[in-house]
Amino acid sequence: MIRLNPKYIPLLATALVLLAVFVTGSLLYPNFGTPRVAVNLLNDSAFVGVAAVGESFVILSGGIDLSVGSMVAFVGILIAKLLQVGWDPFLAMGVALCVGTAAGAVMGGLIHFFELPPFLVTLAGLFCLRGLGFVIYPESIGIDHPFYGQVLPQLSILVAPKAVLPFTAMCFLSSVVVGTFVASFTRFGRNVYAVGSNENSARLMGLPVGRTKITTYALASFFSALGGIVATFYMQSGNPASFVGLELDAIAAVVIGGTLLTGGVGFIPGTLMGVLILGLIQQIIIFNGTLNSWWTRIVIGALLLVFIVLQKLISRGGDRETLVAAK
Amino acid sequence: MIDWVSDLLFWIVFGSILLFLRGRRIFWTVGALGMLLLFNQFFTPGFFHLQVLDGHLYGSRIDVLNQGAKVMLLSLGMVLVIATGGVDLSVGAVMAIAAAVSSRLLVTEHLPAGFAIAAALVVSILAGAWNGVLVAGFGIQPIVATLVLMVAGRGVAQLITEGQIINFLDPTMVYLGNGHLFALPFTLTLVLLMLGLAFFLVRRTAVGLFIESVGDNAEASRYSGINARQVKFLVYAFSGFCAGLAGLVACSNIKSADANNIGLYLELDAILAVVVGGTSLQGGRFYLVGALVGGLFIQTLTTTLYARNVSSDISPVPKALVIIAVCLLQSESFRTRLARVVRPSERVLQPIGSRPPQKPITMTSHDSTES
Incomplete structure (x- = not known):
């Protein structure tokens, strides 16, 4: 008999929920299972997904990043403004990524050096970035650069008849791949898991706790900034007032993806599935047409609850096992 | 004229409250509030203006309360x-x-x-x-x-x-x-x-x-x-x-x-x-x-x-800076670092930097009697 490692149970549960949601949608609506819907799903949830990959790292390290939504909006308006004054799009994106990563490093530094609670510091980051976005330009700016209008639509792959994988979806999928690689196959990734499991043990083992924490927040902000760039591809505009509450979607996706909010346990591919579950629920509600959008929030909340209770039960089971082993 | 008198009265009351609270934990919070009000007293015209309409008080300070x-x-x-x-x-x-x-x-x-x-x-x-x-x-x-x-x-x-x-x-x-x-x-x-x-x-x-x-x-x-x-x-x-x-x-x-x-x-x-x-x-x-x-x-x-x-859209920025400042001041490691950097003024910073517990902490002393 195959004995499943308990740490894979949340991942398995996530996969089952994803399957269940998809099957439900396919049974209810005849066109739901087509490749075109799948591609749309990837396109619609691309920027949330990229940001959620970064959020996974922070949550794995035992912290939390609330500045995601503001960062996405800030990067959007920054790029839109820079393009409006005639910058090269790649230079603008590079600047946006650098600014974002630097902001994350500052937050990480405040958290590490002054032992401030992560959610307060990133909360300040949320306020700061949201306000700075309005300082750049207080209203929505449309992007009509030729790169956005002509080059981007060509950067897509025909995956199936009538289904074109857009560039945004490719960004999303490659972020997941890069994130998985960094988390599971690098020294930094193992340090993140170690710090998230038990910071004191990690320090006693001689791991560079401070460097890991600061890098984690910088990396998370890098992914959030990348999410902001993907969002400009998707929206073709930048708006400082947009994406309020995106951080909640990102956190929900990470938790539904099987990552423990206490840190130390979880997988980046789980986050991919979590994002897809959220996206599918939205698609079902759109397909239905009579259900109102607030049902999305309620269903997401209910799913969150189920997963949190599940995690609790599993970790309790784990405790019991170690207790038995100790005896 | 009346405004001037009422302002003075306000500050006398505020000052005596502050004096009464010195040495307690809440002193810093009230003090921060006082600094903010003092800034308004001098730099925000009309902030301290109070008026009576239909027997009700109106003014920025009343707005704050409401x-x-x-x-x-x-x-x-x-x-x-x-x-x-x-x-x-x-x-x-x-x-x-x-x-x-x-x-x-x-x-x-x-x-x-x-x-x-x-x-x-x-x-x-x-x-x-x-x-x-x-x-x-x-x-x-x-x-x-x-x-x-x-x-x-x-x-x-x-x-x-x-x-x-x-x-x-x-x-x-x-x-x-x-x-x-x-x-x-x-x-x-x-x-x-x-x-x-x-x-x-x-x-x-x-x-x-x-x-x-x-x-x-x-x-x-x-x-x-x-x-x-x-x-x-x-x-x-x-x-x-x-x-x-x-x-x-x-x-x-x-x-x-x-x-x-x-x-x-x-x-x-x-x-x-x-x-x-x-x-x-x-x-x-x-x-x-x-x-x-x-x-x-x-x-x-x-x-x-x-x-x-200040536009309500931009106002989060100063708010965030204040939050960080307050949190830093409360952070033990920031205070010790600060005390190390500003050694010459150690005597001034000592009450914040390394406030020694003057007496054993008793669980029954809450808001009223703090170290």
């Missing part, structure tokens, strides 16, 4: 939750639910205002109790358990209002957020009543001691026979009740229930108020009055920014 009522009410519940080592992220959503329930019963179902208010409060206590069950019953981390209601709560509120913004004109409901009592806004009375209730609960009964011991060391308090679950359940329910009241005040202020926007980001303001008030997020010791003054501080900051024509 608008700050929501945050102050929330922070009363929040401070107890934080004292047990938890945090309640759902208060904003609970505010929206309370507003939705009351205005739905009032407008759509044509029920009397008293009944609508009572029902809204009962629902918000139930919402708080739900959090309490998750935290105390299932043992889920507070930040996660309350996140569920934070995400779903606004959806529930919209379900109740059916996605509409419900307007009402019922005099009782409108009075709650806009009425005046003794020439001052009624909301102030409400806050003081709630402060009285909270004070009675935690300082006149053993509950306060239980809350602090659970927050300090849950395990040790369990061994000494305290029912930690019961205590946690109680504080979350109380926080729900406070959020419900704040929600009623918020919807009464604008005479309508907007499930999308009522209480948005107010949970953050409430947490900040508690932190500025001197309560550590680690749990343990808590300062009820400190949390209220912290709420006033945050509202004064917001009102100052409005009065100085």
Whole structure:
């Protein structure tokens, strides 16, 4: 008999929920299972997904990043403004990524050096970035650069008849791949898991706790900034007032993806599935047409609850096992 | 001329309060508030202007008291939750639910205002109790358990209002957020009543001691026979009740229930108020009055920014900087670093930098006698 490692149970549960949601949608609506819907799903949830990959790292390290939504909006308006004054799009994106990563490093530094609670510091980051976005330009700016209008639509792959994988979806999928690689196959990734499991043990083992924490927040902000760039591809505009509450979607996706909010346990591919579950629920509600959008929030909340209770039960089971082993 | 005299009187009273509080934890919070007011006294024209219209007082300082009522009410519940080592992220959503329930019963179902208010409060206590069950019953981390209601709560509120913004004109409901009592806004009375209730609960009964011991060391308090679950359940329910009241005040202020926007980001303001008030997020010791003054501080900051024509969109930036500054000043490692850098002025910084415990900490000394 195959004995499943308990740490894979949340991942398995996530996969089952994803399957269940998809099957439900396919049974209810005849066109739901087509490749075109799948591609749309990837396109619609691309920027949330990229940001959620970064959020996974922070949550794995035992912290939390609330500045995601503001960062996405800030990067959007920054790029839109820079393009409006005639910058090269790649230079603008590079600047946006650098600014974002630097902001994350500052937050990480405040958290590490002054032992401030992560959610307060990133909360300040949320306020700061949201306000700075309005300082750049207080209203929505449309992007009509030729790169956005002509080059981007060509950067897509025909995956199936009538289904074109857009560039945004490719960004999303490659972020997941890069994130998985960094988390599971690098020294930094193992340090993140170690710090998230038990910071004191990690320090006693001689791991560079401070460097890991600061890098984690910088990396998370890098992914959030990348999410902001993907969002400009998707929206073709930048708006400082947009994406309020995106951080909640990102956190929900990470938790539904099987990552423990206490840190130390979880997988980046789980986050991919979590994002897809959220996206599918939205698609079902759109397909239905009579259900109102607030049902999305309620269903997401209910799913969150189920997963949190599940995690609790599993970790309790784990405790019991170690207790038995100790005896 | 009259303004000048009343300002002087205000500062004499404020100064003597500050003098009276010196050496206590709350001194720093009140002092920060004083600095902000002093800045306004000199640089924001009209901030200190008071006038009497129809027997009611009007002015920026009264506005602060009136608008700050929501945050102050929330922070009363929040401070107890934080004292047990938890945090309640759902208060904003609970505010929206309370507003939705009351205005739905009032407008759509044509029920009397008293009944609508009572029902809204009962629902918000139930919402708080739900959090309490998750935290105390299932043992889920507070930040996660309350996140569920934070995400779903606004959806529930919209379900109740059916996605509409419900307007009402019922005099009782409108009075709650806009009425005046003794020439001052009624909301102030409400806050003081709630402060009285909270004070009675935690300082006149053993509950306060239980809350602090659970927050300090849950395990040790369990061994000494305290029912930690019961205590946690109680504080979350109380926080729900406070959020419900704040929600009623918020919807009464604008005479309508907007499930999308009522209480948005107010949970953050409430947490900040508690932190500025001197309560550590680690749990343990808590300062009820400190949390209220912290709420006033945050509202004064917001009102100052409005009065100085800072756009409401940009105002989060200075707010964030102030939050970081206050948190840094409270951070032990920042103080020691600062003390190391500014060695020449060590004598001045010593009271902040390394305040030695002058006497053994006694559990019974709370707001009144601090080191």
